Amino acid sequence: MAEHKGKCIVVGGGPVGTLTAVFLGRRGFHVDLYEARSDIRSAENVSGRSINLALSVRGLSALKHGGIEERIRSIGIPMHSRYIHTDKGSYTIPYGKKGQYLLSTDRLELNRQLLSVAEKSENVNLYFEHKLVNCDTRIPSATFQKAGSEITKTGDVLIGCDGAYSAVRRQMLKGRMDFSQFYIEHGYKELCIPPTADGEYAMPPNHLHIWPRHEYMLIALPNLDKSFTCTLFMPFSKYEKIVTGNDVIDFFNVNFNDVVPLIGDSLLRTSFFELPPLPLVTVKCSPFHHGKTALLLGDAAHAVVPFYGQGLNAGLEDALIFDGLVDKFGCDFEQIVPKFSEVRVKAAHAIADLSLYNYMEMRSHVATPWFLLRKKVDGFLNFLFPSSFIPRYSMVTFTRIPYDQALKRAKVQDKIVDNGIIIAGGLMLTAIAFAAYKTDWKSFDLSNLTLDRVIEKAKHLW
Numbered sequence: 001m002a003e004h005k006g007k008c009i010v011v012g013g014g015p016v017g018t019l020t021a022v023f024l025g026r027r028g029f030h031v032d033l034y035e036a037r038s039d040i041r042s043a044e045n046v047s048g049r050s051i052n053l054a055l056s057v058r059g060l061s062a063l064k065h066g067g068i069e070e071r072i073r074s075i076g077i078p079m080h081s082r083y084i085h086t087d088k089g090s091y092t093i094p095y096g097k098k099g100q101y102l103l104s105t106d107r108l109e110l111n112r113q114l115l116s117v118a119e120k121s122e123n124v125n126l127y128f129e130h131k132l133v134n135c136d137t138r139i140p141s142a143t144f145q146k147a148g149s150e151i152t153k154t155g156d157v158l159i160g161c162d163g164a165y166s167a168v169r170r171q172m173l174k175g176r177m178d179f180s181q182f183y184i185e186h187g188y189k190e191l192c193i194p195p196t197a198d199g200e201y202a203m204p205p206n207h208l209h210i211w212p213r214h215e216y217m218l219i220a221l222p223n224l225d226k227s228f229t230c231t232l233f234m235p236f237s238k239y240e241k242i243v244t245g246n247d248v249i250d251f252f253n254v255n256f257n258d259v260v261p262l263i264g265d266s267l268l269r270t271s272f273f274e275l276p277p278l279p280l281v282t283v284k285c286s287p288f289h290h291g292k293t294a295l296l297l298g299d300a301a302h303a304v305v306p307f308y309g310q311g312l313n314a315g316l317e318d319a320l321i322f323d324g325l326v327d328k329f330g331c332d333f334e335q336i337v338p339k340f341s342e343v344r345v346k347a348a349h350a351i352a353d354l355s356l357y358n359y360m361e362m363r364s365h366v367a368t369p370w371f372l373l374r375k376k377v378d379g380f381l382n383f384l385f386p387s388s389f390i391p392r393y394s395m396v397t398f399t400r401i402p403y404d405q406a407l408k409r410a411k412v413q414d415k416i417v418d419n420g421i422i423i424a425g426g427l428m429l430t431a432i433a434f435a436a437y438k439t440d441w442k443s444f445d446l447s448n449l450t451l452d453r454v455i456e457k458a459k460h461l462w
């Protein structure tokens with residue numbers, strides 16, 4: 001491809017920026033991708049700690065379009081059901097009868113694979129240790145800091161994929177862009193459950209492990225090296241009360257007592273304090289573009305709390321939808337760029353709200369029996385009406401129904417289920433009242449109350 005259709009400046013070499021660069025390069029655009037950090041594939045970067053995330057249909061569809069779905073599936077671990085750990089015991093509920101699952105994927109490995117694909121594209125140039133410090137989204141131009149000096153680049157379109165604290169967005173906010181940012185009370189901390197002494201997984205691996213404890217939530221996702229990465233969600237005010245190794249052990253003994261032997265007493269004592277708890281933010285903005293020259297994708301456009309496991313799935317889906325628009329409108333950025341906001345802002349706001357809703361639900365009435373009942377009712381209704389009733393979690397996770405439509409449908413369904421439960425309850429009360437009314441209480445001799453007599457009585461009533 002000798003003749004370039006246009007020059008794209010992509011900011012951020014995270015998964016969203018890299019996949020976007022792959023898509024644009026493949027369509028014959030010249031792409032310069034700038035990343036603030038050094039190349040995560042180089043030797044100095046082997047941290048040893050794997051942090052994973054759950055990929056589902058939206059993210060995997062985008063990766064498939066990029067031709068690397070198979071490669072990612074081979075480095076991921078399928079989680080076919082949730083594994084709920086309660087105080088009294090544990091149980092599993094499958095994600096779906098149709099072979100639906102989440103893929104537990106190593107973040108860094110996913111990013112490495114994407115960078116390697118981008119690097120192979122002759123239209124894509126990668127620039128590491130280039131931190132965007134300023135940009136003018138009208139030209140568009142971008143200024144990067146590189147080893148103490150500054151360089152300015154211009155192009156036809158500037159695409160900000162630089163995460164939740166986006167520097168590209170910061171510039172765009174000076175124009176007409178609506179913006180909100182909201183921190184929740186909870187912070188997160190990542191811990192590791194190492195393999196057992198004989199090198200095996202410490203728990204069954206093909207599950208999303210969840211310990212719901214109202215205010216506190218703990219999850220664990222499996223890694224290829226037979227470890228699990230645990231994420232603890234807890235209010236910052238509680239973290240402040242845990243200051244010594246003994247505090248940590250006491251806290252876990254009270255709240256997650258089965259987890260202590262899994263992580264190990266000494267590892268738990270030390271690793272808990274390696275990093276401070278990290279905040280969780282929701283960022284909404286609108287629109288995602290400026291004119292025909294600048295656009296935000298991924299967390300830069302919409303950061304969500306992780307209680308639906310959709311942040312990256314939504315970001316990768318952005319790249320897929322963006323590529324669909326490029327396919328439709330060729331190299332006409334005057335059409336593509338505004339159209340992206342038109343089709344995506346509503347969906348992004350919906351997944352932000354859905355994620356916050358799950359956060360509220362998980363810490364309030366999702367004590368364990370409710371979780372079980374609700375998932376069972378959902379599963380049963382889906383069995384009765386397979387095409388018209390899809391549980392909320394399934395619509396979000398296992399379909400590509402736009403998030404805003406999934407939210408709308410879920411609201412209607414919730415009403416039906418709530419009313420259904422009320423009507424069923426009402427019918428039951430009526431039946432009991434009726435039976436009581438028809439019962440001749442005077443002759444009701446409890447000493448004679450055997451099962452046979454009860455049945456006899458019931459027959460008599462009818």
Ligand code: FAD
Pocket residue numbers: 011012013014015016017034035036037052053054055059130131132133161162163164166167188231297298299300306309310311312313314315
């Ligand atoms: P990022 O991954 O943040 O990448 C942005 C890149 O831009 C980085 O490489 C950064 O170095 C670079 N950059 C930043 N500023 C500049 C600059 N000024 N100049 C140049 N480069 C810059 N999502 C899921 O789908 N499933 C999950 O299970 C899941 N679990 C999560 C659990 C937790 C605890 C958290 C916090 C998030 C989770 N997410 C999950 C969300 C997911 O991590 C993000 O949505 C995803 O990483 C966003 O990708 P991105 O490429 O848009 O941004």
Ligand code: EGO
Pocket residue numbers: 054082102208210217218219233306307308309358361362366370371374375393
């Ligand atoms: C009733 C009961 C309705 C993230 C329970 C809805 C989220 C919510 C953080 C899980 C799975 C991927 C996740 C389920 C619900 C990731 C997820 C879920 C967590 C926490 C998570 C499920 C990373 C909520 N998916 N999920 O149904 O299995 O249900 F527990 Cl704290």
